[in-house]
Amino acid sequence: MGFFCLFIFVVFVNGKLCKDPKYAVANDFLFQGLNIPGNTENPNGSNVTLVNVDKLPGLNTLGISLARIDYAPYGLNPPHTHPRATEILVVMEGTLLVGFVTSNPDNKLFSKLLYKGDVFVFPVGLIHFQFNVGRAPALAFAGLGSQNPGAITIANAVFGSKPLIPVDVLQKAFQLDADVVAYLQRRFGEPSNY
Structure with missing residues (x-):
């Protein structure tokens, strides 16, 4: 199991304590609550419920995490990056305008309108966004290629x-x-x- 390290002394991997396998419990590998919609009553009209190594210790060293993203009508997951992860997004409900921008010097926008069941990939470190273009709430799930993908929301970071x-x-x-x-x-x- 990648989550555990076979050492007698204290070892940290990616900043997280390795757990001796003999002390593992089923709850180390369980997260509950992704069935609960996030609160979208905020200026962006979106909410990200991230399940990373901080919420699910069993992810330690496995290189993956998951997010539920709820969107109010016309809600936006604003331009942001994940410095340590590629993201794959699947739309469960609603219609989303999504896109990412390549790095300098081209700064080319790759954008699509996604419907229920559509999947889109955002490469690691690139600025990307999702916008609910519909009058009804939307829902998406995202897989991320890191146990701790990080998020830098551009406007918040700069201003x-x-x-x-x-x-x-x-x-x-x-x-x-x-x-x-x-x-x-x-x-x-x-x-x-x-």
């Missing part, structure tokens, strides 16, 4: 960093007026020093 990235830097990078940058920093993080 809500702690401490804030200087307004001058973001103004030049995004070709925005300083007042717009300050507004976005207030929306995503702390008040701007601008």
Whole structure:
């Protein structure tokens, strides 16, 4: 079993404690609750329920995790990346507009409209999104190629960093007026020093 390490002393693999196999219990390999819809009453209208090694210890060293993604009507799982995982998404209910952008210098958008039963892959580390284009809630499940895929939501990371990235830097990078940058920093993080 990959979750366990055959060592007498304490060993960490990928930051997680290896468990002696003789102390394993069935609950180390069980997560319950993916049948429960996530709360989509937030500005994006989406909710991700991630089942990674923190919630399911049996995933340690196995290189996989899972997520349930709920979308309100017109809900968005905003542009984000998983620095340590490729993602494969299957639509269970609803219609989603999905896409990812390749890296520099091309920055090419690959996008499709997905219906119930459709599957789409987002390569590791690339910015991607899902948007519910329907008037009814949508549901998808995603498999991720890491026990701890990580998630970096672009707007939150750029405009809500702690401490804030200087307004001058973001103004030049995004070709925005300083007042717009300050507004976005207030929306995503702390008040701007601008």
